[in-house]
Amino acid sequence: MSDWLFKSWLKISALTVILFFFYHLFISQKLEEEHFSSDNDN
Amino acid sequence: MEHNKDIADIQAAEESSRKKKKFILCYHSFSVLNFKRTRNQIRKIADAAGSPISIAVIPSFGAAPESEAEQFREELEKFVNEGYEIMLHGARHRADLSLKRSLQGKIALWISNNEAEFAGLDERFTQALLKRSLALWKAHGTGKPSGFIPPIWFGNKFLKEQALEIFDYYEDYHGIYQKVDGKTKKTGSGTLSFSIIPTPLLGIAQTYACLKMLLPGGVHRLVFHDKDFRTIGEKRILNMVRYTSTMREKIMYRDL
Numbered sequence: 001m002s003d004w005l006f007k008s009w010l011k012i013s014a015l016t017v018i019l020f021f022f023y024h025l026f027i028s029q030k031l032e033e034e035h036f037s038s039d040n041d042n
Numbered sequence: 043m044e045h046n047k048d049i050a051d052i053q054a055a056e057e058s059s060r061k062k063k064k065f066i067l068c069y070h071s072f073s074v075l076n077f078k079r080t081r082n083q084i085r086k087i088a089d090a091a092g093s094p095i096s097i098a099v100i101p102s103f104g105a106a107p108e109s110e111a112e113q114f115r116e117e118l119e120k121f122v123n124e125g126y127e128i129m130l131h132g133a134r135h136r137a138d139l140s141l142k143r144s145l146q147g148k149i150a151l152w153i154s155n156n157e158a159e160f161a162g163l164d165e166r167f168t169q170a171l172l173k174r175s176l177a178l179w180k181a182h183g184t185g186k187p188s189g190f191i192p193p194i195w196f197g198n199k200f201l202k203e204q205a206l207e208i209f210d211y212y213e214d215y216h217g218i219y220q221k222v223d224g225k226t227k228k229t230g231s232g233t234l235s236f237s238i239i240p241t242p243l244l245g246i247a248q249t250y251a252c253l254k255m256l257l258p259g260g261v262h263r264l265v266f267h268d269k270d271f272r273t274i275g276e277k278r279i280l281n282m283v284r285y286t287s288t289m290r291e292k293i294m295y296r297d298l
Contacts, residue, residue, distance in 0.1 A: 020249070020253070023253055024246065024249040027252045027253075027285075028249070030285060031248060031277075031278045031281045032278070034277075
């Protein structure tokens with residue numbers, strides 16, 4: 001049981017780190033734009 | 043026609059979702075010492091957000107010459123007349139090291155480089171300092187501030203109740219408090235501030251702030267200081283405000 005819990009926690013943590021990393025790349029790009037505009041702005 | 047209706051429906055749904063999520067945009071530590079520089083920063087942030095924001099004001103004038111003090115008063119009055127919301131942010135912000143503090147208070151001073159003015163004070167000193175803060179505001183300010191924000195969000199066990207007897211709102215690091223029917227109501231709210239974060243971690247902190255704003259829950263506070271314009275940079279700050287404004291509706295403390 002504890003082994004299963006630990007492995008699940010490990011997988012979730014790794015996935016969270018990967019998702020956060022990709023979001024970080026995306027947001028860094030957005031914040032560096034000359035003038036941020038959302039996709040809704042037309 | 044049908045296609046246009048679909049687009050309108052989608053836009054209405056997005057707008058409704060955005061309005062369910064709210065955030066507060068607050069500029070901290072506006073004072074007589076920095077107002078000539080920071081007034082422009084505040085207006086730029088408000089422009090990026092599309093409406094006036096909340097300003098946490100340090101009311102102490104220290105040794106500022108009377109001419110500067112007069113200009114500062116005029117600037118405050120302009121902000122109030124334009125619809126900006128004023129919060130009181132301590133008396134001097136910097137702690138008086140001669141006052142007796144609890145162990146927690148001393149640790150808070152160490153962490154904050156002696157900026158946590160109210161940390162660990164006893165009931166009497168807290169009351170005295172709070173009254174001093176309000177007296178300083180009354181001597182120079184216009185109208186009544188909406189609420190009280192302790193410097194660095196470090197308070198003590200007496201401050202919240204005492205502040206709520208005078209002001210409509212009080213906040214700490216975890217939430218915003220107000221009195222409703224004699225009871226203290228807490229609004230869950232994360233503090234997204236960058237001024238005490240080491241420079242190498244600022245990029246991660248900005249990403250975390252944007253992610254927190256993207257996810258549902260809480261009326262989070264996005265807080266900027268004068269220092270952020272040197273460390274993060276104006277372009278990134280304004281883009282962060284614009285990005286957050288697309289995901290959440292900006293409100294003020296008085297809208298809670």
